[in-house]
Amino acid sequence: MIRKQEYDLETYPFEPNDFLFYFRSLYHDRGLKAFYQLFNRTRRRPYSRGLIARFAPTGIGLEIGVGARTICPTTRTVLSDGYSEHGVANSIGKVFFMGDEIPYKDETFSFVLSEHVLEHIANPIKMLKEWIRVLKKNGHVFLFLPHKERTFDRFRKITTLEHLISDYENDISFDDQGHLKEWWQDIVEKGLMPDHYKHIGKQDVTGTGSIHHHVWTEKEIAELLEYVELKVVLIDPKVHDRRDTFVVVGRKI
Ligand SMILES: C[S@@+](CC[C@H](N)C(=O)[O-])C[C@H]1O[C@@H](n2cnc3c(N)ncnc32)[C@H](O)[C@@H]1O
Numbered sequence: 421m422i423r424k425q426e427y428d429l430e431t432y433p434f435e436p437n438d439f440l441f442y443f444r445s446l447y448h449d450r451g452l453k454a455f456y457q458l459f460n461r462t463r464r465r466p467y468s469r470g471l472i473a474r475f476a477p478t479g480i481g482l483e484i485g486v487g488a489r490t491i492c493p494t495t496r497t498v499l500s501d502g503y504s505e506h507g508v509a510n511s512i513g514k515v516f517f518m519g520d521e522i523p524y525k526d527e528t529f530s531f532v533l534s535e536h537v538l539e540h541i542a543n544p545i546k547m548l549k550e551w552i553r554v555l556k557k558n559g560h561v562f563l564f565l566p567h568k569e570r571t572f573d574r575f576r577k578i579t580t581l582e583h584l585i586s587d588y589e590n591d592i593s594f595d596d597q598g599h600l601k602e603w604w605q606d607i608v609e610k611g612l613m614p615d616h617y618k619h620i621g622k623q624d625v626t627g628t629g630s631i632h633h634h635v636w637t638e639k640e641i642a643e644l645l646e647y648v649e650l651k652v653v654l655i656d657p658k659v660h661d662r663r664d665t666f667v668v669v670g671r672k673i
Pocket residue numbers: 484485486487488489501502503504505506511517518519520534535536537540541594628629630
């Protein structure tokens with residue numbers, strides 16, 4: 421399928437040195453003071469990086485919604501984002517497009533990785549189908565997501581697969597307001613709005629990718645990946661180096 425604007429891997433400015441890239445982005449974000457602790461625990465995240473090394477040791481990857489940091493090997497990962505700013509953070513993305521309209525050809529990537537993004541998406545099945553389109557056969561999807569019970573989403577109801585299928589069949593758009601009332605009642609009015617979204621008013625919370633439309637645990641995400649015909653090869657309910665997070669890895673068969 422040809423997208424509105426096509427990119428190719430020939431012109432993508434891959435980093436020559438993975439380590440230096442992390443050093444520079446960390447220094448830019450926090451300065452030297454926080455360097456040692458953040459570099460090891462937040463930036464490098466050995467457990468999570470180890471998963472990439474285990475399931476996708478070679479080949480070019482795509483990160484969706486990279487935000488201000490990445491755990492991906494930057495020498496072989498295209499860092500993309502839908503927004504150049506998210507909350508109060510500037511994105512380190514090098515190419516910008518929405519994750520449900522990826523301007524690369526079918527079967528370009530060996531892996532697609534995304535952290536804390538799918539919950540911001542109004543139509544997750546549409547998004548996942550697009551990731552699968554650009555993924556090579558036997559390629560992997562790494563989905564790191566906030567666990568409902570370990571974040572500010574804890575008062576909300578878990579999103580069912582039936583709900584997601586209905587969002588897909590109704591072709592729900594990225595700025596859908598269907599979950600706005602629930603977000604306002606269960607997060608903002610309970611005083612749980614995260615600091616980095618506090619300046620964003622009710623009228624803008626959907627159009628800026630800030631709202632969590634949906635809420636999950638690893639169980640529902642494994643079910644969702646099977647539904648879109650990925651083979652689930654790993655489920656970890658608690659990511660050791662990002663403790664509010666679970667991870668599910670799916671393989672394109
Ligand atoms: C909570 S931040 C997570 C950033 C980073 N991945 C992390 O784990 O810290 C959500 C990210 O999703 C991106 N995003 C939101 N909606 C998107 C969309 N439709 N397509 C691509 N990226 C999107 C935002 O720009 C932002 O970078």
